[in-house]
Amino acid sequence: MNTLKISIITSYCLLLVSCNTDKTEIARIYSAAQNDSTSYYILRGLCKNYPNRLGGSANSIRAIDYMKSIMEQEKFDTVYLQECTVTHWDRGGEEIGTIKSNKVGSTRLSVCTLGNSVGTPNKGINAEIVEVKSFEELEKLGEKAIKGKIVFFNKPMDATKINSFEAYGEVVGFRFSGASVAANYGAEAVLVRSVTTANDTFPHTGVMRYENTPKQIPAFAISTIHADILSKQLVDDPKLIVHLKSNCKFLADEKSFNVIGEVRGSEFPDEYITVGGHLDSWDNTEGAHDDGGGCVQSIGVWRIFRDIGYIPKRTLRVVMFMDEEMNQRGGRKYAEMAKQKGEKHIFALESDGGCDKPKGFSFDTKENHLNYINSYKNFFEPYGADQFVSHGAGVDIDFLKEDHDIILGELMVDPTHYFDYHHSGYDTFEHINKEFLQQGSASMATIVFLVDKFGVSE
Ligand SMILES: [Zn+2]
Helix, strand or coil: CCHHHHHHHHHHHHHHHHHHHHHHHHHHHHHHHHCCCHHHHHHHHHHHHCCCCCCCCHHHHHHHHHHHHHHHCCCCCEEEEEEEEEEEEECCCCCEEEEEECCCEEEEECEEECECCCCCCCCCEEEEEEEECCHHHHHHHHHHHHCCCEEEECCCCCCCCCCHHHHHHHHHHHHHHHHHHHHCCCCCEEEEECCCCCCCCCCCCCECCCCCCCCCCCEEEECHHHHHHHHHHHHHCCCCEEEEECCCEEEEEEEEEEEEEEECCCCEEEEEEEEEEECCCCCCCCCHHHHHHHHHHHHHHHHHHHHHCCCCCEEEEEEEECCCCCCCHHHHHHHHHHHHCCCEEEEEEECCCCCCCEEEEEEECCHHHHHHHHCCHHHHHHHCCCEEECCCCCCCHHHHHHCCCCEEEEEEECCCCHHHHCCCCCCCHHHCCHHHHHHHHHHHHHHHHHHHHHCCCC
16 A cells, blocks of 8 residues: 555544544533533523613613623633623603594504604604505605604514514514604604514514604504504594504613623634623513523533533633614624724624524625535534524624624524514513523534634635
8 A cells, every 4th residue: 555545544534533523522512501501590590680681771780790790600711891881762661552443442552662762742642543564655655645644564574484584674674764764754653563473462672763864753663463453443444543652762871881701712812702692682571582592502602611621722702792782882892892902803603593493503704714614514414503504693793894804603593483582571581492592502612612623714
């Protein structure tokens, strides 16, 4: 046998041994995760004791303290707070929506204001309704039909879409910009069908913005069941009146924080890998899937490494971002500080798509990195998490993108039910499946392990 042949066989054997070793390590990662309930109980504490953690609120500060003390027990090299300033929008107590119809009588509606919205005048708004299913329809109707009325955007999410994020993307524009557009035609307020796949009585909130608009008018979400009731009553009584009342307003900006746990890399301490979720939630929810679960899964990555005795070569940062829902001040601050300190971030991973069964990852990076990271895909096959796509990554880590050499990633889970929970009172701890939560954490730990161990390019 010639030496070339021997050397080829030797490298093949070494590759096989290394590949099998990695498979064994990954199996240990998944078993460690499946045998551990710590994250699940931390999440319970967060959801039950500190729900409604909107940036700037008292509960968001309590949640920061809670998570910091949790992380201090997790044997990071250091745990610290990174200060950022957040706006403080306050819902201002009870919100009222009532149909007043001469034909049908009075019907109470389940409504809530959208984040960033102005409140109504003290006496509320009483106006007729114009129901539309698109901006085109609104434009066609024009000022004559809309002035002085409440525009009711009543387009359901498309239930036929297997990927609910696609269906969400088609209608979320009404929530985000509906008020700005409707104000151009003289509307008094907007009522937006909750952007959810659920048929429920929870109004699902979310952020809205005033852009290019002559007037800031109040924006409300209405539950899907009540949107259907209102639509039906409008057929019987097109002249019915809806009364809307809210007291939301902006208070003074507040000091807030990202919570960071850091483990120094053993070989390349100046190369950083960031893993995180966002600690803030909307003010009407426990924020279990969105995104308390992503936070505990991220802490879980480090716990799994400790359990299997893996020492990261690169510096690992676990970050609980603040203010994702409103203005992403936490994510912005994190990237700003990384840039200021000249830190080289090679990989950032976020979990913010819910905690259902993990399916794989979505990446956002340069072609050469993508090819390299795709070569890890097969390791995930036994765990059903081997879908690697390039549909963008997490909102908080996206600010690191300015560093063009970074790989951004997001854990991708079965999206079927995510928008049932999303931004509503239904997003509670009880809807978290412990096994899926842990499998998500294991999948995250696995991709971090591979990137940390082998790097991201030749
Ligand atoms: Zn989120």
